[in-house]
Structure formats: C-alpha cells, structure tokens
Amino acid sequence: MAKTANGAGGAQRSKQLTRQQYLDLYYYMRLNRAVEDTMVKLFRQNKIVGGLYSSLGQEAVSVGTAYALENKDWLAPMIRNIGALLVKGVPPRDVFMQHMAKYDSPTKGKDGTSHFGDLENLHIVSPISMLGDLIPVMTGVAIAGRYLGQKIVAMTWIGDGGSSTGVFHEGLNFAAVQKAPFVLVLENNQWAYSTPVRRQVPLDNLADRAKAYGIPSYTVDGNDVVAIYSTAKEAVERARKGQGPILLEVKTFRRMGHAQHDPAEYVPKEMRAYWEARDPIALYEKFLSNEKLLDEKNKKEIEQRIETLLAAERDFAENSRMPPPEFAEHGVYCTGDDCHKIRPQWERPLSEVTPPKSSVVAVWTVAGFGSGKASGGGAAPIHFGDTQKASNNGKSDSEVQEAVAETMEAVEAKPHAGKSNKAKSTVKKSAKPVVVAGKSKAQSRKAGR
Ligand SMILES: Cc1ncc(C[n+]2csc(CCOP(=O)(O)OP(=O)(O)O)c2C)c(N)n1
Numbered sequence: 001m002a003k004t005a006n007g008a009g010g011a012q013r014s015k016q017l018t019r020q021q022y023l024d025l026y027y028y029m030r031l032n033r034a035v036e037d038t039m040v041k042l043f044r045q046n047k048i049v050g051g052l053y054s055s056l057g058q059e060a061v062s063v064g065t066a067y068a069l070e071n072k073d074w075l076a077p078m079i080r081n082i083g084a085l086l087v088k089g090v091p092p093r094d095v096f097m098q099h100m101a102k103y104d105s106p107t108k109g110k111d112g113t114s115h116f117g118d119l120e121n122l123h124i125v126s127p128i129s130m131l132g133d134l135i136p137v138m139t140g141v142a143i144a145g146r147y148l149g150q151k152i153v154a155m156t157w158i159g160d161g162g163s164s165t166g167v168f169h170e171g172l173n174f175a176a177v178q179k180a181p182f183v184l185v186l187e188n189n190q191w192a193y194s195t196p197v198r199r200q201v202p203l204d205n206l207a208d209r210a211k212a213y214g215i216p217s218y219t220v221d222g223n224d225v226v227a228i229y230s231t232a233k234e235a236v237e238r239a240r241k242g243q244g245p246i247l248l249e250v251k252t253f254r255r256m257g258h259a260q261h262d263p264a265e266y267v268p269k270e271m272r273a274y275w276e277a278r279d280p281i282a283l284y285e286k287f288l289s290n291e292k293l294l295d296e297k298n299k300k301e302i303e304q305r306i307e308t309l310l311a312a313e314r315d316f317a318e319n320s321r322m323p324p325p326e327f328a329e330h331g332v333y334c335t336g337d338d339c340h341k342i343r344p345q346w347e348r349p350l351s352e353v354t355p356p357k358s359s360v361v362a363v364w365t366v367a368g369f370g371s372g373k374a375s376g377g378g379a380a381p382i383h384f385g386d387t388q389k390a391s392n393n394g395k396s397d398s399e400v401q402e403a404v405a406e407t408m409e410a411v412e413a414k415p416h417a418g419k420s421n422k423a424k425s426t427v428k429k430s431a432k433p434v435v436v437a438g439k440s441k442a443q444s445r446k447a448g449r
C-alpha cells in the first residue's frame with residue numbers, strides 16, 4: 001500500500017536515510033519484539049503483575065514514528081508503543097521492572113503496566129488509560145513548547161477504537177484551531193477489543209476524520225517502516241515549521257488478542273493469515289538485503305547484541321526487590337504528618353444536600369431530596385447504603401418540610417438581578433412546586449391524580 005497524502009499538498013520524497021539509520025530502524029524493531037517476547041515469558045512464569053498488551057506485528061508503527069522525533073521533542077505512548085519508548089531511550093530494564101512492579105521501576109512498583117513517563121530527561125508523558133485523553137494533553141504540551149519558544153513537536157498515538165471517543169474530536173479540534181505543533185498517529189489495527197473497525201466507523205480511511213478539523217492527514221502502510229518513518233518525518237517537520245497538527249493513519253493488524261487473557265478467536269483465520277504474511281520485520285529484512293544494507297553477518301551481530309542486552313536487563317529486573325510494604329502509604333494523597341489519620345465524614349449537613357437557591361423554579365422534584373424523606377416516606381438515604389434514620393441535624397421531619405417551603409418562597413420573592421422582566425414574569429406565573437411525599441402537585445396533576 002502506497003502512502004497517500006490527504007490535503008498536505010501531495011506526498012513528497014522522503015529524505016534519504018543513512019545506512020546507520022536504516023539499521024537503527026531494524027535494531028529497534030527487533031528490540032521491540034524481543035522485549036515483548038521476554039515479557040510474555042515472564043508473564044507465563046507469573047512474574048508480570050499487571051496487564052500485558054502485545055504490539056506483535058505493529059513494531060514498525062512505534063519505531064518508525066518515534067524515530068522521526070528529535071531528542072527535545074515529546075511523546076506520550078499508548079499500550080502498544082513500547083517500541084517508541086525504546087527509541088526515545090527508555091532502557092528495557094525499566095519496561096520489565098515496571099510490568100513486574102519492582103521497587104527500582106520508574107513508579108517504584110506502584111503500577112504494573114506502562115503508566116510511567118520521564119518529564120525531566122526523555123520528555124515522555126505517562127500514558128493515560130482513558131482512551132483519547134492524551135490528545136488534549138499532548139496538544140497542551142505542544143502549545144506550551146511554542147509559548148516557550150522551544151520549537152518542539154509533541155506526538156501521541158490513538159487506536160481505531162479510541163478515535164471514536166469524544167475527547168479525540170475535542171482534542172484534535174483544539175489542536176487544529178491552535179495550530180499546535182502536534183502529530184497524532186492513528187494506529188488502525190482493525191480491532192478494538194473484539195469490535196472490527198468496520199462495525200464502529202463508517203469510513204474506509206480513518207484519516208478522513210481530519211477533514212472535520214481542516215487539517216491534513218496521511219494514510220500509510222503500517223507494516224512498512226520506511227514509509228512510516230518518511231511520512232512521520234514530513235509531518236514532524238511540517239508541525240515544527242508552525243503549519244499545525246497532522247493526523248497520520250497507519251493501517252496494520254493486531255496479531256494477538258487485546259491482552260494476554262484474550263485468545264482473539266473472533267478474528268477470521270484468513271485475515272490473520274493475510275497479515276502474518278506481511279510481518280513488518282520480515283518485510284524490512286527483505287528490503288534491507290535487496291538494498292544491500294544488511295547481510296547475514298550484520299543480522300547475527302544485531303541479534304547477538306539484543307540477546308546480550310536483554311539477558312542483562314532481565315537479570316537486573318528479576319533481582320530488583322519488590323517495594324517494602326510500608327512504601328504503600330507513600331506518594332499517595334499527601335505526605336503531611338496527619339495524612340493517614342484522615343477519616344471520612346459520611347454525614348452531610350442538611351444545607352449541603354438542600355437544592356441551591358435558583359431563579360429557575362423546578363417543574364419537578366425528586367421525592368425526598370433535601371427534605372430528609374425518601375419516596376417511601378422513610379428517612380432519605382444520604383449515601384448509598386446508608387439506610388439509618390437520618391437525624392436531619394436535630395430537626396423533625398415537619399420542620400424540615402417547613403424549611404424547604406421557606407426556601408422555595410424566598411426563591412420566588414428574590415429580585416432577579418440581571419434578568420429581563422419577561423424572565424421575572426415567567427417565574428411568577430409558574431406553579432409553585434409543593435413537595436409532597438411522592439411527587440410534586442404539578443406531577444400529580446399531570447398523572448391525573
Ligand atoms: C474512554 C475509554 N473507553 C473504554 C476503555 C476500555 N478500553 C481499553 S482498550 C480498549 C480497546 C481499544 O481499542 P483501540 O483504540 O482500537 O486500540 P488497540 O487496543 O486496538 O490498540 C477499550 C475499549 C478505555 N480505556 N477508555
């Protein structure tokens with residue numbers, strides 16, 4: 001599949017990569033796969049604490065896009081972007097320890113998946129589990145960089161499923177209107193959990209979503225690392241020049257289930273076979289050897305280098321201790337002396353649960369709300385599970401009802417500052433709601449009672 005530019009002024013020839021850069025792309029894809037293979041083994045040995053998501057067959061996406069960034073640029077990975085972390089400089093041991101919840105991990109064992117970042121050095125924002133939320137966050141990072149005159153670009157990834165969230169659209173619109181130096185990679189791997197993409201989006205190309213925001217987009221073969229790199233590089237340079245954000249759709253395939261627990265039996269065999277025959281690493285090896293950039297000897301050297309590195313990184317991770325139990329109370333909520341003496345106060349004062357004064361008279365009321373009465377006539381529960389008789393702050397039930405009626409009268413008598421006469425008369429004309437045990441009188445009338 002060729003790269004298609006959608007509204008960016010036509011696809012341009014990519015800048016030529018040096019031999020070393022071609023080999024870097026190969027190294028990082030192989031490293032990405034080997035790191036994840038190692039983690040699958042750790043998972044089967046019950047050493048992985050959290051969820052384990054696979055990017056098998058999607059390595060070209062993470063590596064090709066992140067490789068287009070400079071050191072000063074920012075990225076925020078999603079669950080299938082371990083390759084991007086490796087390119088940015090995260091050592092494999094951090095990825096292992098993070099998933100094993102070890103004390104030396106970036107979050108010191110507080111998280112068992114990939115919720116970690118590095119704001120100081122590597123410029124990585126931690127993933128946010130709520131799909132799409134990284135889009136406005138990274139737009140903010142991009143705008144902040146521009147404000148500070150840093151000429152940085154921010155990048156994040158979103159799945160085909162995640163591209164249907166509201167925040168995807170809000171975030172991309174915001175990025176577009178702000179002309180943020182931001183690149184969004186839409187990783188279309190054909191599945192969102194067990195939902196095929198055609199069942200959730202009526203578009204052939206998800207890149208078309210960009211049209212709604214007046215920004216350019218590209219559709220690119222997600223298993224061709226050179227096409228991805230060269231397209232991402234164009235997008236990054238364009239964003240850096242101040243020409244605004246770009247959406248980059250990469251079409252690929254999720255070869256494993258959503259996570260380790262999911263055998264993905266819902267995926268048609270033919271579909272799997274089609275994509276397995278297009279393995280991005282095998283395709284790239286073929287390209288490199290055709291171009292005489294890689295021979296068997298180089299390949300062996302790279303394999304050896306990765307094997308040696310990961311053996312050491314895995315050893316380090318396995319030998320790291322688990323966090324001490326008392327560490328559980330550190331870094332959460334607050335660290336002051338009285339922190340952990342805080343006790344919840346479930347009981348709420350009546351004023352807090354009484355409807356606020358409003359210039360708009362309610363046309364219906366929730367039975368018992370603010371009156372201390374539940375619809376059955378008993379004490380209204382203030383919190384779920386709290387069925388004890390409420391004390392109503394020392395007031396009897398009839399006193400409470402009087403207080404509510406007084407409040408409503410006060411609302412009606414109140415001059416409506418800033419409102420037109422018309423608005424005032426509307427309020428005056430409307431029926432005064434009288435709270436009865438079950439429904440307001442207005443509701444009772446409507447119900448014909
Ligand atoms: C807003 C939101 N809704 C639902 C979820 C639960 N969830 C996590 S991953 C996932 C599927 C995501 O599919 P897709 O965006 O295509 O990414 P992929 O897993 O294919 O990489 C869902 C529904 C979530 N994390 N956030």
Ligand SMILES: [Mg+2]
Pocket residue numbers: 159160161187188189190191192193254
């Ligand atoms: Mg998907």
